[in-house]
Amino acid sequence: MTHAPLESLTSWDADWAGLRVIVAGLGLSGFSAADTLIELGAQVIIVDGRDDEANASRADTLRIVGATDVLLGAAHVDALPLFGGLAPELLIASPGWNPRQPLLAAAAESGIPIWGDVELAWRVRERAGRKTAEWLVITGTNGKTSTVGMTESILRAAGLRAIAAGNVGTPILDAIRDPEGFDAIAVELSSFQLHFTHSISPLASVVLNVAEDHVDWHGGYEHYLADKAKIYERTRVAAIYNADQRETEAMVENADVIEGCRAIGFTTGVPARSMLGIVEDLLVDRAFNDDRANSAIELIALNQIGEVVPRHTAANALAAAALARAYGVGPAAIAAGLADFDPGDHRIQAVARENDILWINDSKATNPHAANASLGAFSSVVWIAGGLSKGVDYQELVSSHAARLKAVVLIGTDNTGLRQALERHAPQVPVFEASVRETGSIAPDGATGTARGWSVMAEAVAAAARVAEPGDTVLMAPAAASMDQFSSYAHRGNAFIDAVGALMEANSK
Structure with a gap:
């Protein structure tokens, strides 16, 4: 069976039939990619190193709908499988798969193109008889999920059929295949996903911020930055950058955008021309107005967004507003969407206040850059920190906030780097370390849902309570x-919430 060459596969209605594709990974995005390709008529072999109950169930489903094969277990992830003696013509890599992983490396060495699910979604987004959504794409070291949620909320407030998808909630291919289609999709993209994109051309794009993260996956910070910068390539209307961080502006300057695309900045200070920013606690737009040389359009007051709006939350709101303004959304919908947005749990989430001590859950702060934002929002902090460091450096984080640290409680199985930074930059700050290393203890009152990780967090909360005033x-x-002691950042956050709740209950008796 013959099919069209890969370069011509740019719509759902193109000739995908018979294309030999390996899908690496059977998580949400991998399953979605495999299911889509099978529906398109491609021959699909799915490979995943985990042979567990969840993957076995997904594998059964894919076999039923027509997968050529599903190969589970570590024995299958080192070499490319064949299609009846024929080599694969395309590999779809799930976001977590490192380019240096043997299967992916073998594909690259053999000259087999490697796409991610985002690249596939872009190529099949146009379909006869169905609305084609515009893409507003978002990346950054931190704040992606909040910003994509804000953008979705704004678009819906404008009466548009819109959804947040990609690296958050709904896989992008599931959004693309929605029977009704969408006017716009707010697409969260991780650096992993961007690494495997090649042709997306969004209406508007933004890099919220960059800091050292995932250097082990990318093989160096410069490679991480290069993958983040790919989001600006072929942007059509607005390439939006963080004017308070030069690295993101440089990415826009070096991007090969579509002719006519504007560079739009956002800042938490007073905006210059062609920027969004803040004037006297008001978010304002000095970019998408006719008289931007002399005036700005008021969007929303900070206190309408939330009771406490840290600087990074304001920055995220400005980025979301810029994306929506690029689409053509008016100021009233911007205000309504931001006011209605619910940031959800685990991101600077107030858990309790007792005896004028505020307890905050920011489990989503999974790297120093995110923790920097939340530490900067408070003046006197008992900091619970530590976990799987991913090879990052803590020196700058600790030196920047040493003056606001009253005490530090360390969790995690190996905090050598964090402890060294504290010893160097905050030697006067008392440091306590949770003695619990195992995470299998049972929570009190039979709360089995938080059993794993309960002990370490209960000890950390108790230690913090002893020093907080x-x-x-x-x-x-x-x-x-979180993965050294918890199953996810949400699990870690919930353990903290439960431990604080137990402490408050004990104090009330």
């Missing part, structure tokens, strides 16, 4: 990933 904030902002 009125006016202090106990901030759980780990600056590290």
Whole structure:
């Protein structure tokens, strides 16, 4: 069976039939990619190193709908499988798969193109008889999920059929295949996903911020930055950058955008021309107005967004507003969408206040850059921190906030780097370390849903309570990933919430 060459596969209605495709990974995005390709008529072999119950169930489903094969287990992830003796013609890599992984490296060495699910989604987004959505794409070291949610909320407030998808909630291919279609999709893209994109041409794009993260996956910070910068390529209307961070502006300057695309900045200070910013606690637009040389359009007051709006939250709101303004959304919908947005749990989430001590859950602060934002929002902090560091450096984070640290409680299985930074830059700050290393203890009152990780968090909360005084904030902002002691950042955050709740209950007796 013959099919069209890959370069011509740019719509759902193109000739995908018979294309031999390997899908690496059977998580949400991998399953979605495999299911889509099978529907398109491609021959699909799915490979995943985990042979567990969840993957076995997904594999059964894919076999039923027509997968050529599903190969589960570590034995299958080192070499390219064949299609009856024929080599694959395309590989779809799930975001977590490192380019240096043997299967992907073998594909690259053999000259087999490697796409991600985002690249596939872009190529099949146009379909006869169905609305084609505009893409507003968002990346950054931190704030992606909040910004994509804000953007979705604004678009819906404008009466548009819109959805947040990509690296958050709904896989991008599931959004593309929605029977009704969408006017616009707010697409969250991780650096992993961007690495495997090649042809997307969004209406508007933004890099919220950049800081050292995932250097082990990318093989160096410069490679991480290069993958983030790919989001600006072929942008059509607005390439939006963080005017408070020169690196993002440089990315726009070096991007090969579509002729006529504007560079739009956002700043948490007073905006210059062609920027959005803040004037006297008002978010304003000095970019998408006719008289931007002399005036700005008021969008929303900070206190309408939330009771406490840290600087990074304001920056995210400005970025979301810029994306929506690029689409053509008016100021009233910007205000309504931002006022209605619910940021959800685990991001600077107030858990309790007792004896004028505020307890904050920021489990989503999985790297120093995110923790920097939350530490900067409070003046006297008992900091619960630590976990899987992913090879990052903590020196700058600790030196920047040493003056606001009252005490530090370390969790995690190896905090050598964080402890060294504290010893160097905050030697006067008392440091306590949770003695619990195992995470299998049972929570009190039979709360089995939080059993794993309960012990370490209960000990950390108890230690923080012993040193916190009125006016202090106990901030759980780990600056590290959670997988050494918890199943996810949400699991870690919920363990903190439960431990604080148990403490408050004990104090009331």
